[in-house]
Amino acid sequence: MEGVSGGASDASANPLAKWRIEFSRAFQYYLDRSTPQPVGRWLGTAGLALIYALRCYYLKGFYIVSYALGIYLLNLLIGFLSPKVDPELEVMDGPSLPTKGSDEFKPFIRRLPEFKFWYSTTKAFCIAFCMTFFSVFDVPVFWPILLCYWIVLFVLTMKRQILHMIKYKYVPFSIGKQLYNQSRLELVRTPCDDDDWNC
Template identity: 80%
Template sequence: MEGVEGDTASPVAPLAKWRNEFSRAFQYYLDKSTPLPVHRWLGTLAVAAVYILRVYYLRGFYIISYGLGIYTLNLLIGFLSPKVDPELEGLDGASLPTKGSDEFRPFIRRVPEFKFWYAITKAFIVAFCLTFLSVLDVPVFWPILLCYWIVLFVLTMKHQIMHMIKYKYVPFNIGKQTYGGKESPGSSRRH
């Protein structure tokens, strides 16, 4: 009875092995892409362009596109929001500085850039795959969906910008900050 289990090869084992190898290879290339944000986003733009062209030529799947737009808007809000929201959490020291005399705390996003990129890319790929299912091509009047999405986007961004102004944070780094004032010794002024 001891050799009975070892004699029969399970058909699940090769599938699990292939899945494990694929997962490792995928993670390897994902890790290699981490320090290359421009290349990653260009790839995502290419995937988005392929999806948009497919929807345009099929003249359908507007419900999928609307769902994709809502999901992308939700990710964008997470990308622009701080990890610790001062409105939701009590002002307990882990919040954003609100006065000039407060200690500097770096802006930490609720959804980091890499996860934002990965989720959007995955969403476009899934939406592209869903365009091959004809049952999801629901006939709708797409201008209504577009207008509703634009109104939703404007109202959401207005709320987010007001939140940024209220708690005085900017979710973007634009180079190293330089401060005016004293010049370093050894530098000469040109008149």
């Protein structure tokens, strides 16, 4: 029993540990509150990306950091656009993407959910921004070559991803809620209203 009470007194006696716990709780609280606000979250990340781009532009450097950031963001985007269960890689006994029109409808589940995609993107911009304060990361390099290489990599990767979407007939985006008209049994896409209890 003494070990348990002694550990609690050590945590309360150490102000750094107490501050860390309080900061972690506050951070998690605001992270949880931001979850249902995707537009606000992405606008904040866009603002952070703009600040990072302006800092690199005015410093005229840190091209390697920007290139690494671009590669990491491309990797995140591929995870965001890919299904959780890739039909090319795994044969699953459970639910998978339908490959024919007669197959049963299965919802698209992302390999990287939107919230984790946003969180990882924001964290990457924060880390890259902090790296611009250390001159050791400002490696002199001819930046047009890096930019051309990244563009070629982006185009080839997106081409492969789009061909994968066409082959397995899935779209990673949905706009509005799918509703079926009872009289003609046709699919109607409508935006979901907050006051509509059927949404």
